[in-house]
Amino acid sequence: MNFAKNVNHFISSANVVILSKGGGWMSFMARRLTKQFKTQNYKQTVAHSFLHPNQKVNIFKNNPDIGLIHHLNSGQLVTIDTSTAPKSQILYFHGGAFRVPMNDDQLQMIRSIATQTESRLQIADFPLLPTYSSADMLNFATSAxxxxxxxGLPTFLVADSAGAALAVQLLFRYPDKIAGTSLISPWLDFELTDAQVVSRATNDVMLDIDVLRQIAAEFTDGLSNGQWLDVxxxxxxxxxxxxxxxxENELLAPNDKKFATTLTATTNMTIDVISFRDAFHDYxxxxxLPETKKTKKQIVTFTRDQRGA
Structure with a gap:
């Protein structure tokens, strides 16, 4: 969503952050931006981009800053070296409801994290609906x-929104190959019938629940029984x-909490949950945003700690 660049001037003047009683960050920037989204009906803009994406967009084509592009299983694995001596690598899966190509904001975000962690950046530019199926995406993700x-470099998964669904499938299948995983605003539930989720539908400023359900149905139609692991x-x-x-304002927040609670209760994983009181989807x-800066800082620290330096 390149709209993010258009509002930087709007949020740059509001730089006060306080810590809420529950431990979540409350940012006046995020609150003001949320109000602007409501005024402009930004949810409708996002829904239109999901249903009618321009899939001819390829930010990697003819880009002199891009390293190697490896065409793989109907997608492309894009390699960018941010360090002459990388200590790890980040495999990134982008959001966009499985339909929207990766954009410049996403590239800027993940590249900054890779640079700060001295990591080689590996971008999983997966095939998209409706031309390709969810099975095609999963096959590509596995091959990537x-x-x-x-x-041989330690591999970290970083993913946002819909991309997180693919990343979690890899984590569940190949945990021994992954040094650590960071998920931001993940979309993990394709039914979207939970009462807590439904109750948030009207007030969410970013996501239209009916549009997500429509895309989710398209996504799950491409899967055979047992092909997709229940997260x-x-x-x-x-x-x-x-x-x-x-x-905490996100439509999908109840699913995120359920996912974290389930992993904590039933697995041997170490889970760190960071929620932001006023943040919206894919903030x-x-x-x-202060929430963004804090998130990046924590991912950088996590990556360094997990690899030992």
């Missing part, structure tokens, strides 16, 4: 992980470390 881990029923032998970031694409 296999290609990435072959170089709310993980193996009790699952290990690893995971960060989960989300805004991390607005780089001037």
């Amino acid at each position: 992980l296999q290609a990435v881990v072959a170089n 709310f029923s993980p193996s009790d032998s699952l290990t690893g470390s995971l960060q989960l970031f989300y805004g 991390i694409l607005w780089d001037k």
